[in-house]
Amino acid sequence: MSIVRAGILGATGYTAVELLKILLRHPLVEVVLATSRQDHGKPLSEVHPLLAGRTSLQLENFEAAAATKACDVVFSCLPHAASATSVQPLVDAGIHVIDFSADYRLNDVATYETWYGGEHPDPTRVGQVPYGLPELFADEITNAKLVANPGCFPTSAILPLAPLLLHEQIQPQGIIVDAKTGVTGAGRTPKQATLFPECNESIAAYAVGTHRHGPEIRQILSRRTGVDTDLIFIPHLVPMDRGILSTIYARPMRGVSAEQVMECWREFYEGQPFIRVVDHLPATKFTSDTNYCDLAARDVEGTLVLIASIDNLGKGASGAAVQNLNQVMGWDATLGF
Numbered sequence: 626m627s628i629v630r631a632g633i634l635g636a637t638g639y640t641a642v643e644l645l646k647i648l649l650r651h652p653l654v655e656v657v658l659a660t661s662r663q664d665h666g667k668p669l670s671e672v673h674p675l676l677a678g679r680t681s682l683q684l685e686n687f688e689a690a691a692a693t694k695a696c697d698v699v700f701s702c703l704p705h706a707a708s709a710t711s712v713q714p715l716v717d718a719g720i721h722v723i724d725f726s727a728d729y730r731l732n733d734v735a736t737y738e739t740w741y742g743g744e745h746p747d748p749t750r751v752g753q754v755p756y757g758l759p760e761l762f763a764d765e766i767t768n769a770k771l772v773a774n775p776g777c778f779p780t781s782a783i784l785p786l787a788p789l790l791l792h793e794q795i796q797p798q799g800i801i802v803d804a805k806t807g808v809t810g811a812g813r814t815p816k817q818a819t820l821f822p823e824c825n826e827s828i829a830a831y832a833v834g835t836h837r838h839g840p841e842i843r844q845i846l847s848r849r850t851g852v853d854t855d856l857i858f859i860p861h862l863v864p865m866d867r868g869i870l871s872t873i874y875a876r877p878m879r880g881v882s883a884e885q886v887m888e889c890w891r892e893f894y895e896g897q898p899f900i901r902v903v904d905h906l907p908a909t910k911f912t913s914d915t916n917y918c919d920l921a922a923r924d925v926e927g928t929l930v931l932i933a934s935i936d937n938l939g940k941g942a943s944g945a946a947v948q949n950l951n952q953v954m955g956w957d958a959t960l961g962f
């Protein structure tokens with residue numbers, strides 16, 4: 626197998642450094658390009674000191690023609706809108722792109738423009754791009770030129786819920802996703818809400834009823850299972866660096882028990898290396914710095930309580946992106962991990 630040349634756009638951010646940690650040890654990938662608007666010209670290891678001694682790459686300005694020539698695959702770690710604008714010429718030129726932003730995740734342009742505002746830079750591709758959860762969309766991802774890497778919260782909700790909706794284990798009405806994230810979920814670009822004194826020693830709900838991952842969870846569940854839900858999703862910011870814990874409340878169908886839910890997951894995800902159905906209660910510490918999604922269920926007074934833990938920068942972003950690359954190329958899912 627020949628080595629694949631990889632580029633990273635927005636290489637100064639948090640998802641990018643996690644991606645680099647994995648790609649620099651991936652046996653079939655060489656990282657040949659890392660871009661930045663503000664830090665071009667600097668060594669990558671100056672911006673991410675934990676990469677000292679692991680790479681001699683210099684950050685460069687993004688230039689589509691040069692990226693197309695230099696790379697076989699590009700990972701875009703840019704914010705929404707900037708991402709679609711940048712990757713559109715790369716996809717047109719036929720190289721593989723894995724997009725971390727929300728630009729290609731949703732089913733339709735109208736929902737995108739309602740929740741993200743502004744016109745979509747590449748509207749004709751919206752709804753045509755595989756959603757990057759290989760456990761659920763493997764056939765579409767294999768050989769794909771463009772993959773929409775999932776949102777971090779959606780990964781922690783869709784992985785537990787999709788098999789249960791498909792196999793009629795839970796009712797589609799009244800599902801509540803109560804999710805907590807570490808502060809890296811907001812990215813490295815400074816914002817007041819994520820300054821240390823603002824979020825340390827405090828837990829707060831935010832974007833209640835208005836978070837953009839709500840429509841993504843509902844649309845992707847519907848796309849994969851054919852079942853429409855009225856699911857509500859409430860995120861919380863907790864003072865830790867990384868990790869997402871989602872506690873999901875759902876009503877069982879026909880008295881389905883937590884043990885039956887766990888059995889459904891075990892059968893559905895059999896052979897999937899990154900899904901662990903665990904007997905203990907999942908915690909972010911047990912999935913930190915990994916590409917695992919840990920799942921457990923409990924019965925509480927007639928309600929099913931489903932608990933999912935991931936690392937927002939692992940299975941919630943950069944781990945998923947490398948898993949998607951492996952799926953696109955037809956390689957073993959665990960290469961690089």
Ligand SMILES: NC(=O)c1ccc[n+]([C@@H]2O[C@H](COP(=O)([O-])OP(=O)(O)OC[C@H]3O[C@@H](n4cnc5c(N)ncnc54)[C@H](OP(=O)(O)O)[C@@H]3O)[C@@H](O)[C@H]2O)c1
Binds near residue numbers: 638663702703812
């Ligand atoms: N953080 C997470 O847990 C997570 C999880 C899943 C998905 N995502 C998605 O992954 C993407 C990257 O997230 P992140 O957390 O790595 O963000 P980040 O730490 O803020 O990094 C994003 C990088 O993109 C560049 N950038 C910012 N605005 C730009 C613009 N308008 N045009 C071009 N470049 C711009 C910046 O680099 P320069 O200023 O150096 O150019 C910045 O370092 C986002 O789309 C995010 O929604 C993040």
